[in-house]
Amino acid sequence: MKISNIKIVKDNITTITCSGDAVSGRHPQIFLKVNDEDGAVECYYCGKRFIQESMVKKK
Numbered sequence: 001m002k003i004s005n006i007k008i009v010k011d012n013i014t015t016i017t018c019s020g021d022a023v024s025g026r027h028p029q030i031f032l033k034v035n036d037e038d039g040a041v042e043c044y045y046c047g048k049r050f051i052q053e054s055m056v057k058k059k
């Protein structure tokens, strides 16, 4: 699985909708809840990873 497919989201975003994209492939729209612990969530359809921006800056 490619880990380059990452999308940064705002810190106040806790629920993400994903329906894929042209690169990863389209899929039905689903809702993903960001984990409180790591501020990130991965789409189980296309493998895209969503990370809250404050979590990115910390690293």
Ligand SMILES: [Zn+2]
Pocket: 018, 019, 020, 027, 043, 044, 045, 046, 047, 048
């Ligand atoms: Zn997806």
